[in-house]
Amino acid sequence: MNLKPKRIGVALSGGGIRAAVYHLGVLQYLAEAKLFQRITSISSVSGASLVIGLVFAASGNKWPSAHEFMHHVQPKMRQLITTHNIQAAALRRLPFSPWFWRNRVGLLAKMLEEKWGIHGNLQDIPKHPFWEINCTTFETGGNFRFRRDYMGDQKIGYVQYPQIPISHMVAASAAFPVLIGPYILQTQGLHWSKDKFGKHPQPNVDDHYTLWDGGVYDNLGLDALYKTGRGLDKEIDFLIVSNASAGIEHQPRRSHAANLRRLLDITMNQVDVLRTRQVVSGVIGKGKGMYLKIGYTAEHIAHILGLPQTAIIHGLSEEEANKVSHYPTTLNSPTPEDYDLIFRHGYESARCIWGVVAR
Secondary structure, three states, X not given: OOOOOOOEEEEEOXXXXXXXXXXXXXXXXXXXXXXXXHEEEEEEEOHHHHHHHHHHHHOOOOOOOHHHHHHHHHHHHHHHHXXXXXXXXXXXXXXXXXXXXXXXXXXXXXXXXXXXXXOOEHHHOOOOOEEEEEEEEOOOXXXXXXXXXXXXXXXXXXXXXXXXXXXXXXXXXXXXXXXXXXXXXXXXXXXXXXXXXXOOEOOOOOOEEEEEEOHHHHOOOOOOOEEOOOEEOOOOOEEEEEEOOOOOOOOOOOXXXXXXXXXXXXXXXXXXXXXXXXXXHHXXXXXXXXXXXXXXXXXXXXXXXXXXXXXXXXXXXXXXXXHHHOOOOOOOOOOHHHHHHHHHHHHHHHHHHHXXXXX
């Protein structure tokens, strides 16, 4: 096992506020375990994009030290998340804001600015760690990524050093179909190239592209950091996958909109399963990463890994872990009690798995 990875990539899944808080717990443990400053790349989807945007905002648009994160940033984020309900605020504003009736994702971005203090654009954050914000391009069916040095989709092309507000990019990443709606990226005035380095101009682009929740394409955020057959991205040597996506439970047919969402959930779940198998065989099995899954107790992890119970650091009970994994996929603020339970589960999941990896 690679016990002292020098360059860690972190893939953070979607899953609304549940995922955001779970990932914060994971980051808290990485900070405590002196792994935080080794994070060189972050790939985020949906709720994870919201929370990484908030990490930067709470740190003055810089990546905090482990001490700053544990003792200042995370407590500040807990206060913001539990007391400033961005979903409820958007719903209250919507009836009186005709401009946003067809641009709900724009209203979400505005709430992120007003309630969570997410300001600036990608050029205002540091070069490292690399932060990739994942969306899904409706027109191509591909993965559209925002990063400080470029944005784009390999089927469309790329724009170097985009000057788009962080609040817009993370809202686009969380633009779940039906509930929020798409982000419309206008292309006029942008200089597109066929490659990420701007060497070959791309003259043939549409006047706009429609961006949806990144989870529709890849809810684990893996594509930016790992590809089947090619392995880990060249910028990392160890991959941590934090999966806080909801599972598929029995559900009867309901309204038309609910049925459409159910079908989308089924499709996304199957994609997650396939990608998980790929990363487990291609990375975890080779000692180059660790995989965290919401809802797994220490006993469950021991069973999966074929380890004795004494080898595992115990955490949440099965009832508590089940409650966390079934927490609704919304952007509503959790109660302080629910926040602490979800956060604790993320922290204990990371502590438990790292304890196995570092054996």
